[in-house]
Amino acid sequence: MRDNVKGGALTETTFFVMLALYRPNHGYGIMQFIEEKTNGRLALGAGTLYGAINNLASKGWIAPCGEEPGSAKKLYAITETGKMVAERELERLIELCGIAREIIEGSGGGK
Amino acid sequence: MRVFCYFGGFLEAQEKWLNKMAEKGYRLVRTTSLMYEFDLCAPSQYEYQIEFMAGKDQSHVQDYRRFLEEMGYRTFTKNINLNFSIGKARWRPWAKGAAQIATNPGNYNQELLIVERERDGKLTSLHTGQDAEAVAAYLKRLMNTNFYYGLILAMGCLLSIFGGGSKAVAILLGVLSVFFFVQAVIFVLALRHANNKKDNEGDIEGV
Numbered sequence: 001m002r003d004n005v006k007g008g009a010l011t012e013t014t015f016f017v018m019l020a021l022y023r024p025n026h027g028y029g030i031m032q033f034i035e036e037k038t039n040g041r042l043a044l045g046a047g048t049l050y051g052a053i054n055n056l057a058s059k060g061w062i063a064p065c066g067e068e069p070g071s072a073k074k075l076y077a078i079t080e081t082g083k084m085v086a087e088r089e090l091e092r093l094i095e096l097c098g099i100a101r102e103i104i105e106g107s108g109g110g111k
Numbered sequence: 112m113r114v115f116c117y118f119g120g121f122l123e124a125q126e127k128w129l130n131k132m133a134e135k136g137y138r139l140v141r142t143t144s145l146m147y148e149f150d151l152c153a154p155s156q157y158e159y160q161i162e163f164m165a166g167k168d169q170s171h172v173q174d175y176r177r178f179l180e181e182m183g184y185r186t187f188t189k190n191i192n193l194n195f196s197i198g199k200a201r202w203r204p205w206a207k208g209a210a211q212i213a214t215n216p217g218n219y220n221q222e223l224l225i226v227e228r229e230r231d232g233k234l235t236s237l238h239t240g241q242d243a244e245a246v247a248a249y250l251k252r253l254m255n256t257n258f259y260y261g262l263i264l265a266m267g268c269l270l271s272i273f274g275g276g277s278k279a280v281a282i283l284l285g286v287l288s289v290f291f292f293v294q295a296v297i298f299v300l301a302l303r304h305a306n307n308k309k310d311n312e313g314d315i316e317g318v
Contacts, residue, residue, distance in 0.1 A: 027181055028181060044239055045239040046178070046237050047162065048237070048238050048239050050178050071181075074181065
Protein backbone atom coordinates (compact mmCIF):
# COMPACT_ATOMS: atom_id res chain seq x y z
CA MET A 1 0.00 0.00 0.00
CA ARG A 2 1.61 3.21 -1.11
CA ASP A 3 0.29 6.70 -1.04
CA ASN A 4 1.46 9.20 -3.55
CA VAL A 5 2.07 12.15 -1.26
CA LYS A 6 3.06 14.69 -3.90
CA GLY A 7 0.21 13.91 -6.26
CA GLY A 8 -2.12 13.64 -3.31
CA ALA A 9 -3.72 10.32 -4.27
CA LEU A 10 -4.36 8.14 -1.24
CA THR A 11 -5.26 4.49 -1.32
CA GLU A 12 -8.86 3.72 -0.52
CA THR A 13 -7.83 1.93 2.68
CA THR A 14 -5.75 4.88 3.87
CA PHE A 15 -8.48 7.42 3.22
CA PHE A 16 -11.13 5.30 4.95
CA VAL A 17 -8.96 4.77 8.04
CA MET A 18 -8.42 8.53 8.26
CA LEU A 19 -12.14 9.20 7.89
CA ALA A 20 -12.94 6.65 10.59
CA LEU A 21 -10.69 8.61 12.95
CA TYR A 22 -12.44 11.98 12.83
CA ARG A 23 -13.76 10.58 16.10
CA PRO A 24 -11.36 8.70 18.39
CA ASN A 25 -11.71 5.04 17.56
CA HIS A 26 -9.98 1.69 18.11
CA GLY A 27 -8.96 -0.95 15.57
CA TYR A 28 -12.17 -2.90 15.79
CA GLY A 29 -14.22 0.30 15.51
CA ILE A 30 -12.29 1.33 12.37
CA MET A 31 -13.00 -2.03 10.77
CA GLN A 32 -16.70 -1.79 11.61
CA PHE A 33 -16.86 1.79 10.28
CA ILE A 34 -15.38 0.75 6.95
CA GLU A 35 -17.58 -2.32 6.55
CA GLU A 36 -20.67 -0.34 7.44
CA LYS A 37 -19.98 2.63 5.17
CA THR A 38 -19.18 0.43 2.17
CA ASN A 39 -21.91 -2.14 2.91
CA GLY A 40 -19.22 -4.77 3.25
CA ARG A 41 -17.63 -4.09 -0.15
CA LEU A 42 -14.34 -3.16 1.48
CA ALA A 43 -13.43 -5.64 4.21
CA LEU A 44 -9.90 -5.35 5.54
CA GLY A 45 -7.83 -8.12 7.06
CA ALA A 46 -6.72 -7.39 10.61
CA GLY A 47 -3.04 -7.54 9.59
CA THR A 48 -3.62 -5.09 6.74
CA LEU A 49 -5.46 -2.69 9.03
CA TYR A 50 -2.66 -2.93 11.59
CA GLY A 51 -0.14 -2.03 8.89
CA ALA A 52 -2.27 0.90 7.70
CA ILE A 53 -2.65 2.31 11.22
CA ASN A 54 1.07 2.08 11.96
CA ASN A 55 1.92 3.58 8.61
CA LEU A 56 -0.39 6.57 9.18
CA ALA A 57 0.84 7.04 12.74
CA SER A 58 4.46 7.15 11.59
CA LYS A 59 3.52 9.81 9.03
CA GLY A 60 1.90 11.83 11.80
CA TRP A 61 -1.51 11.86 10.07
CA ILE A 62 -3.10 10.00 12.95
CA ALA A 63 -1.95 9.65 16.56
CA PRO A 64 -2.73 7.42 19.53
CA CYS A 65 -4.97 9.17 22.04
CA GLY A 66 -5.26 7.03 25.12
CA GLU A 67 -7.40 4.01 25.86
CA GLU A 68 -11.11 3.43 25.79
CA PRO A 69 -12.43 3.50 29.37
CA GLY A 70 -13.57 0.07 30.45
CA SER A 71 -12.11 -1.99 27.62
CA ALA A 72 -8.57 -0.52 27.65
CA LYS A 73 -8.55 -0.67 23.86
CA LYS A 74 -6.00 1.62 22.22
CA LEU A 75 -7.63 4.67 20.65
CA TYR A 76 -6.44 6.69 17.66
CA ALA A 77 -7.54 10.02 16.22
CA ILE A 78 -6.72 12.04 13.13
CA THR A 79 -4.22 14.91 13.59
CA GLU A 80 -4.35 18.46 12.17
CA THR A 81 -1.86 17.43 9.48
CA GLY A 82 -4.05 14.44 8.75
CA LYS A 83 -7.10 16.64 8.35
CA MET A 84 -5.24 18.85 5.86
CA VAL A 85 -4.26 15.80 3.84
CA ALA A 86 -7.84 14.50 3.92
CA GLU A 87 -9.22 17.87 2.77
CA ARG A 88 -6.80 18.00 -0.13
CA GLU A 89 -7.77 14.45 -1.09
CA LEU A 90 -11.44 15.42 -1.04
CA GLU A 91 -10.77 18.33 -3.43
CA ARG A 92 -8.82 16.04 -5.74
CA LEU A 93 -11.64 13.50 -5.80
CA ILE A 94 -14.27 16.18 -6.47
CA GLU A 95 -12.25 17.40 -9.42
CA LEU A 96 -11.81 13.84 -10.67
CA CYS A 97 -15.53 13.13 -10.31
CA GLY A 98 -16.39 16.32 -12.20
CA ILE A 99 -14.19 15.38 -15.13
CA ALA A 100 -15.45 11.81 -15.14
CA ARG A 101 -19.05 12.95 -15.12
CA GLU A 102 -18.47 15.37 -17.95
CA ILE A 103 -16.93 12.71 -20.14
CA ILE A 104 -18.85 9.57 -19.21
CA GLU A 105 -22.31 11.06 -18.78
CA GLY A 106 -21.72 13.68 -21.48
CA SER A 107 -20.65 11.16 -24.13
CA GLY A 108 -23.40 8.71 -23.22
CA GLY A 109 -25.86 10.99 -25.00
CA GLY A 110 -27.46 11.84 -21.70
CA LYS A 111 -27.20 15.65 -21.75
CA MET B 112 -6.76 -33.56 24.40
CA ARG B 113 -3.05 -33.45 23.70
CA VAL B 114 -1.58 -34.13 20.31
CA PHE B 115 2.12 -34.44 19.64
CA CYS B 116 2.89 -33.09 16.23
CA TYR B 117 5.55 -31.10 14.45
CA PHE B 118 5.19 -29.18 11.20
CA GLY B 119 8.38 -27.14 11.08
CA GLY B 120 8.06 -24.43 8.48
CA PHE B 121 5.22 -26.09 6.59
CA LEU B 122 2.85 -23.35 7.60
CA GLU B 123 0.07 -24.23 5.21
CA ALA B 124 -0.05 -27.84 6.37
CA GLN B 125 -0.16 -26.70 9.98
CA GLU B 126 -2.92 -24.21 9.25
CA LYS B 127 -4.99 -26.80 7.39
CA TRP B 128 -4.56 -29.29 10.21
CA LEU B 129 -5.67 -26.79 12.87
CA ASN B 130 -8.70 -25.87 10.79
CA LYS B 131 -9.58 -29.53 10.31
CA MET B 132 -9.39 -30.03 14.08
CA ALA B 133 -11.68 -27.02 14.55
CA GLU B 134 -14.14 -28.46 12.03
CA LYS B 135 -14.28 -31.61 14.13
CA GLY B 136 -14.92 -29.53 17.24
CA TYR B 137 -11.50 -29.12 18.78
CA ARG B 138 -10.28 -25.70 19.82
CA LEU B 139 -6.64 -24.92 20.49
CA VAL B 140 -5.87 -23.91 24.09
CA ARG B 141 -2.12 -24.29 24.43
CA THR B 142 1.00 -24.91 22.37
CA THR B 143 4.44 -26.12 23.32
CA SER B 144 7.33 -26.92 21.01
CA LEU B 145 6.10 -30.44 20.18
CA MET B 146 2.55 -30.46 21.45
CA TYR B 147 -0.86 -28.95 20.79
CA GLU B 148 -3.56 -29.05 23.45
CA PHE B 149 -7.23 -28.89 22.48
CA ASP B 150 -10.55 -28.40 24.24
CA LEU B 151 -13.95 -29.37 22.89
CA CYS B 152 -15.95 -26.69 21.08
CA ALA B 153 -18.81 -26.56 18.62
CA PRO B 154 -17.73 -27.93 15.22
CA SER B 155 -16.53 -25.19 12.86
CA GLN B 156 -16.89 -22.51 15.51
CA TYR B 157 -13.36 -21.22 15.03
CA GLU B 158 -10.83 -20.87 12.28
CA TYR B 159 -7.08 -20.50 12.34
CA GLN B 160 -4.42 -18.62 10.46
CA ILE B 161 -0.70 -18.73 10.88
CA GLU B 162 1.64 -15.82 10.46
CA PHE B 163 5.41 -15.89 10.35
CA MET B 164 6.89 -13.41 12.82
CA ALA B 165 10.62 -14.19 13.03
CA GLY B 166 12.86 -11.21 12.35
CA LYS B 167 10.36 -8.81 13.90
CA ASP B 168 11.40 -7.50 17.26
CA GLN B 169 9.66 -8.50 20.45
CA SER B 170 7.91 -5.18 21.06
CA HIS B 171 6.43 -5.22 17.55
CA VAL B 172 5.14 -8.77 18.05
CA GLN B 173 3.60 -7.85 21.39
CA ASP B 174 1.99 -4.74 19.93
CA TYR B 175 0.57 -6.77 17.04
CA ARG B 176 -0.74 -9.47 19.37
CA ARG B 177 -2.42 -6.84 21.51
CA PHE B 178 -4.03 -5.33 18.41
CA LEU B 179 -5.36 -8.73 17.31
CA GLU B 180 -6.65 -9.55 20.79
CA GLU B 181 -8.46 -6.21 20.81
CA MET B 182 -10.12 -7.27 17.57
CA GLY B 183 -11.48 -10.26 19.45
CA TYR B 184 -9.00 -12.81 18.12
CA ARG B 185 -6.94 -15.17 20.21
CA THR B 186 -3.25 -15.66 19.51
CA PHE B 187 -0.69 -18.34 20.27
CA THR B 188 3.00 -18.45 19.56
CA LYS B 189 4.69 -21.48 18.07
CA ASN B 190 8.25 -22.47 17.28
CA ILE B 191 9.21 -23.12 13.70
CA ASN B 192 12.27 -25.22 14.34
CA LEU B 193 13.31 -27.79 16.85
CA ASN B 194 16.23 -26.90 19.01
CA PHE B 195 17.34 -27.97 22.36
CA SER B 196 16.80 -24.67 24.05
CA ILE B 197 15.76 -23.29 27.38
CA GLY B 198 14.58 -19.71 27.09
CA LYS B 199 17.03 -17.99 24.84
CA ALA B 200 19.91 -20.40 25.46
CA ARG B 201 20.37 -23.00 22.78
CA TRP B 202 22.44 -26.16 22.68
CA ARG B 203 24.54 -26.50 19.55
CA PRO B 204 25.68 -30.11 19.37
CA TRP B 205 28.31 -29.40 16.72
CA ALA B 206 30.20 -26.76 18.70
CA LYS B 207 33.00 -27.43 21.15
CA GLY B 208 33.05 -26.83 24.89
CA ALA B 209 31.27 -23.78 26.18
CA ALA B 210 30.47 -22.68 22.64
CA GLN B 211 27.84 -25.40 22.59
CA ILE B 212 25.55 -22.99 24.35
CA ALA B 213 24.43 -20.07 22.23
CA THR B 214 21.95 -17.34 22.95
CA ASN B 215 19.43 -16.07 20.49
CA PRO B 216 18.23 -12.53 20.03
CA GLY B 217 14.60 -11.60 19.51
CA ASN B 218 11.55 -13.77 19.56
CA TYR B 219 13.30 -17.09 19.46
CA ASN B 220 11.05 -20.14 19.58
CA GLN B 221 8.04 -17.94 18.91
CA GLU B 222 8.51 -17.55 15.20
CA LEU B 223 4.92 -18.36 14.39
CA LEU B 224 1.80 -16.61 15.48
CA ILE B 225 -1.34 -18.76 15.41
CA VAL B 226 -4.41 -16.56 15.19
CA GLU B 227 -7.83 -17.87 16.14
CA ARG B 228 -11.01 -16.09 15.12
CA GLU B 229 -14.66 -16.99 15.29
CA ARG B 230 -15.90 -18.29 11.95
CA ASP B 231 -18.52 -15.76 10.92
CA GLY B 232 -18.59 -16.43 7.21
CA LYS B 233 -16.99 -13.06 6.53
CA LEU B 234 -13.51 -12.26 5.38
CA THR B 235 -10.99 -14.93 6.18
CA SER B 236 -7.54 -13.53 5.45
CA LEU B 237 -5.43 -11.42 7.79
CA HIS B 238 -3.93 -9.65 4.80
CA THR B 239 -6.16 -8.33 2.06
CA GLY B 240 -5.55 -6.68 -1.32
CA GLN B 241 -3.23 -3.70 -1.71
CA ASP B 242 -0.76 -5.57 0.39
CA ALA B 243 1.11 -7.47 -2.32
CA GLU B 244 4.43 -5.86 -1.44
CA ALA B 245 4.09 -6.79 2.21
CA VAL B 246 3.29 -10.37 1.25
CA ALA B 247 6.35 -10.58 -0.97
CA ALA B 248 8.57 -9.18 1.79
CA TYR B 249 7.05 -11.68 4.18
CA LEU B 250 7.78 -14.64 1.91
CA LYS B 251 11.30 -13.38 1.38
CA ARG B 252 11.91 -13.39 5.12
CA LEU B 253 10.58 -16.94 5.37
CA MET B 254 12.83 -18.04 2.55
CA ASN B 255 15.92 -16.36 3.99
CA THR B 256 15.37 -17.79 7.45
CA ASN B 257 15.01 -21.33 6.16
CA PHE B 258 18.01 -20.96 3.92
CA TYR B 259 20.03 -19.62 6.82
CA TYR B 260 19.09 -22.52 9.08
CA GLY B 261 19.85 -24.97 6.29
CA LEU B 262 23.26 -23.43 5.82
CA ILE B 263 24.13 -23.43 9.53
CA LEU B 264 23.06 -27.06 9.86
CA ALA B 265 24.99 -28.08 6.73
CA MET B 266 28.09 -26.45 8.20
CA GLY B 267 27.46 -28.21 11.49
CA CYS B 268 27.20 -31.48 9.60
CA LEU B 269 30.51 -30.92 7.80
CA LEU B 270 32.20 -29.83 11.01
CA SER B 271 31.16 -32.95 12.83
CA ILE B 272 32.30 -35.16 9.93
CA PHE B 273 35.73 -33.58 9.62
CA GLY B 274 36.02 -32.68 13.29
CA GLY B 275 35.71 -36.33 14.19
CA GLY B 276 32.28 -36.02 15.80
CA SER B 277 29.92 -38.96 16.01
CA LYS B 278 28.37 -40.28 12.82
CA ALA B 279 24.85 -40.12 14.22
CA VAL B 280 25.12 -36.39 14.88
CA ALA B 281 26.49 -35.79 11.38
CA ILE B 282 23.61 -37.72 9.80
CA LEU B 283 21.03 -35.95 11.94
CA LEU B 284 22.40 -32.51 11.05
CA GLY B 285 22.60 -33.45 7.40
CA VAL B 286 18.98 -34.57 7.31
CA LEU B 287 17.83 -31.43 9.12
CA SER B 288 19.75 -29.19 6.77
CA VAL B 289 18.13 -30.85 3.74
CA PHE B 290 14.78 -30.35 5.44
CA PHE B 291 15.35 -26.60 5.75
CA PHE B 292 16.68 -26.29 2.21
CA VAL B 293 13.53 -27.99 0.93
CA GLN B 294 11.44 -25.49 2.86
CA ALA B 295 13.50 -22.61 1.48
CA VAL B 296 12.76 -23.88 -2.04
CA ILE B 297 9.05 -24.09 -1.24
CA PHE B 298 9.09 -20.42 -0.27
CA VAL B 299 11.06 -19.47 -3.38
CA LEU B 300 8.24 -20.98 -5.43
CA ALA B 301 5.59 -19.25 -3.33
CA LEU B 302 7.42 -15.94 -3.78
CA ARG B 303 7.51 -16.39 -7.54
CA HIS B 304 3.81 -17.17 -7.55
CA ALA B 305 3.08 -14.08 -5.44
CA ASN B 306 5.17 -11.86 -7.72
CA ASN B 307 3.31 -13.09 -10.80
CA LYS B 308 0.02 -12.37 -9.11
CA LYS B 309 1.21 -8.91 -8.09
CA ASP B 310 2.13 -8.05 -11.67
CA ASN B 311 -1.23 -9.21 -12.96
CA GLU B 312 -3.19 -7.27 -10.40
CA GLY B 313 -1.06 -4.16 -10.69
CA ASP B 314 -3.60 -2.27 -12.72
CA ILE B 315 -6.51 -2.79 -10.41
CA GLU B 316 -4.58 -1.90 -7.32
CA GLY B 317 -4.40 1.90 -7.72
CA VAL B 318 -7.10 4.31 -6.49
